[in-house]
Amino acid sequence: MIASTRSAWASSRKSSHHDNGKSCSYSLDVPSAFRRRNEHFSALNTGSYRKRAATFTTSASLSDLLPVAAFLTPGLSTIVYAYFKGKGNLKDGLSRVLTEVSQGYFQPNVGGENIPIAEGELSDLAGDEPLFKALYKWFLESGGVFKLVFGPKAFIVVSDPVVVRHLLKENAFNYDKGVLAEILEPIMGKGLIPADLETWKVRRRAVVPAFHKQYYEAMASMFVACTERTCQKIESTIHQGGQGAGAMLNMEAEFLSLGLDIIGLGVFNYDFGSITSESPVIKAVYGVLKEAEHRSTFYIPYWNIPITKYVVPRQVKFHADLAVINECLDGLIRNAKETRQEDDYEALQNRDYSNVKDPSLLRFLVDMRGEDATNKQLRDDLMTMLIAGHETTAAVLTWAMYCIAQNPDVEAKLLAEIDSVMGDLQAPTMEDLKKLNYVRASLAESLRLYPQPPILIRRALADDTLPAGLKGDPKGYPIGKGADLFISVWNLHHSPHLWRDPEVFRPERFSEKFQNSEFKGKWAGYNPEALGSALYPNEVASDFAFIPFGGGARKCIGDQFALFEASVALAMLLQRYTFRLAVPPSQVGMATGATIHTANGMPMKIVRRTSTAVKSTQAEPRAVSTLS
Structure with a gap:
């Protein structure tokens, strides 16, 4: 399925990036005069500008300069404020300024006031790494439920199996595909992925x-x-x-x-x-x-x-x-x-x-x-x-x-x-396929390390309260209608709290029980006995820590x-x-x-192959580089 993560920011229509694979620029929806002021102040360091400015000030009267000063002072103040908010990075600072303004005036309140805000910067998204790699870093820093805010749009990022179970199973019909459906509708129409709830049923x-x-x-x-x-x-x-x-x-x-x-x-x-x-x-x-x-x-x-x-x-x-x-x-x-x-x-x-x-x-x-x-x-x-x-x-x-x-x-x-x-x-028959347990486990392990897609998108259709999860606020997280959420499959599948040696390619893990004693009573862990007649490890056996094909009704x-x-x-x-x-x-x-x-x-x-009888090298499994 298609993980339309970065386009989700575009739903606000107020912020934009442009990614050419090597760099990323950020354009704010501000009047052209404000952009010209940015150019004005960047030119202050050039000698030619200082010379022109000196000529101007000697020939102009104080009354002529007052309107210009009144026009430039708010812009200068904004830039100085943004510079400090961005800790020296003007783009990060301007993004934060826009966030502060838009969250108060333009974006509807969708709750989540007690959700931690990731301490990320706009510049973190400007490199070559995919978005989900940045989300993983913030997950380790901010926890299983955090808010990602850049410009006028905020997303709640979920990397906690208890909260994921709530979103995909326990209250699944309160959430639709949101921005993803908007993007895919011209291509897939009312197909199962972008379909509204009634059509989907x-x-x-x-x-x-x-x-x-x-x-x-x-x-x-x-x-x-x-x-x-x-x-x-x-x-x-x-x-x-x-x-x-x-x-x-x-x-x-x-x-x-x-x-x-x-x-x-x-x-x-x-x-x-x-x-x-x-x-x-x-x-x-x-x-x-x-x-x-x-x-x-x-x-x-x-x-x-x-x-x-x-x-x-x-x-x-x-x-x-x-x-x-x-x-x-x-x-x-x-x-x-x-x-x-x-x-x-x-x-x-x-x-x-x-x-x-x-x-x-x-x-x-x-x-x-x-x-x-x-x-x-x-x-x-x-x-x-x-x-x-x-x-x-x-x-x-x-x-x-x-x-x-x-x-x-x-x-x-x-x-x-x-x-x-x-x-x-x-040639394998259907009965043969059912006996290829290690083949299926290896494919599952591939899906754990490289989930397809790495992020699921949801939007709340009505007010809800997200559960506290494994380490969250005991009171849970009240959110409002219209709240947009990212379910980070990558974070779930790579979480050091949910998997032993999460970066190692080891299909054997799916035949072993694993339980983190720290979360006893909250998360059941991975239990291969819970698979029943299922042919591959799934969200049931892992209590929503492993969701290679999603989970719940959809x-x-x-x-x-x-x-x-x-x-x-x-x-x-x-x-x-x-x-x-x-x-x-x-x-x-x-x-x-x-x-x-x-x-x-x-x-x-x-x-x-020279022989069908291949002897094991007895080599130890090793971590597979998850490349950026």
């Missing part, structure tokens, strides 16, 4: 039954077929390099192509064929994905101005790309409806999908008796799954492979399990699809090849947009 009831046992059985074969394409590409690259040379590929790009092909076939029976080719539809999909990422990280939502889709080149291209995808989806929906075979959903779930021409989620939705969604609603549902399901799974596989390549002991255990369950180059409905898809791909690739980073980990880098992705791609050297 209707669509969830319709979509959830489609993810059933027989569907997953059919999908397992499709996951294998798509992964075979990736293997064929690797083989072709190895062949081109000569015997023994191995292949050199950017595996992040390969995982993106694999994810796109799987989503296309599994959700709406369209073969993008992106692993081996590139069509206008594929180009359009990546164009829309790029725009979604741009909107999730840009500070001013200029795309809401109608004229921009005619005059701003990237917006012109975005609307053209959207038209291409819509035409494709409309055609698929039309064809599915023309071949509709209506039935009750129990009967649909018992179909033999191996004999169904297009065993897709779209086929299920169209054939379901009583499901009369409009073409637009179906298009919104499909677009949401395409955008959300494609990049996230690719990111999980990317970071899992990144971590495995640096931890040979984990790799050895994975290979031993894969060889034992799948044999020699045997938890991601595609969680098992994503897990099965990633398990097939990881198992088949490790079964056949050895992957090693072709560059130092520091050169891979880390950046955020729709997901946490690499800053520079992930080039890997790939060689065929």
Whole structure:
């Protein structure tokens, strides 16, 4: 899902940043005369200005200077005040001045007066580090619930599992997606992620039954077929390099192509064929994905101005790309409806999908008796799954492979399990996937270290009182309607209070109990026995310290699809090849947009495995660099 964190500040329409990847500037919504005064005072240090000023003062009378002095004095006072408020950094100081003014006059009171305010500076956001890394630093300094205030907008940042449980489960229907929905609505319409509460209830009831046992059985074969394409590409690259040379590929790009092909076939029976080719539809999909990422990280939502889709080149291209995808989806929906075979959903779930021409989620939705969604609603549902399901799974596989390549002991255990369950180059079945416990644990550990997305956004629909949490105010935190909140998944997953050795890639942790005695009676800790029949560690077993797919009522409905898809791909690739980073980990880098992705791609050297019997190196697991 898309973490539109920095765009959230833009909802105030009063502050803005511009991030070019290297620097960040801050523009205040003040009269142009005030900006000219800033230039005026910065020029005081130049000799030419002093010379002009001397000439001016000798020729002008005192009465001429009084109006100028009256005009300049408040500006000078403001700048001096801002300089001291910013501890020598004028930008930080001006941000604080704007905050003081706007909080009193322009921003509605949304409560939270007793919530600690992070002692952060605007300049903390000006570097190369993603926002969630700054939030982690403030979390360690300010606690599990703190307020982040820059300019006229304030956000409550939550990194406490007790408070997260309240927001996602206990009082979930008091919160919607807020700013995130506003950003995604032009792309996903009324799809499950941006949908308002009433629309969401209707669509969830319709979509959830489609993810059933027989569907997953059919999908397992499709996951294998798509992964075979990736293997064929690797083989072709190895062949081109000569015997023994191995292949050199950017595996992040390969995982993106694999994810796109799987989503296309599994959700709406369209073969993008992106692993081996590139069509206008594929180009359009990546164009829309790029725009979604741009909107999730840009500070001013200029795309809401109608004229921009005619005059701003990237917006012109975005609307053209959207038209291409819509035409494709409309055609698929039309064809599915023309071949509709209506039935009750129990009967649909018992179909033999191996004999169904297009065993897709779209086929299920169209054939379901009583499901009369409009073409637009179906298009919104499909677009949401395409955008959300494609990049996230690719990111999980990317970071899992990144971590495995640096931890040979984990790799050895994975290979031993894969060889034992799948044999020699045997394609995995659904039953095999259920036996690949360590594979799933490794993917979960990838999601713990690199959560997708790293931040969830919520907005209060009515007044509420947040619980005290693990170390908070015993009286709790009263907040008002309209309060915006960040749930920092990154902070939860990296918290030294909730995990032993939180920066170490160690899949074994999910088979071990962990309880922090300091929080006994408040937080249950992690308990693998609480998983029940669940196939992966989740918010139930961790008491909301681990939320890889969210939690509560609005938890991601595609969680098992994503897990099965990633398990097939990881198992088949490790079964056949050895992957090693072709560059130092520091050169891979880390950046955020729709997901946490690499800053520079992930080039890997790939060689065929010489033997299926791989012995453990007995190396100790080590911390994996969470790069900035």
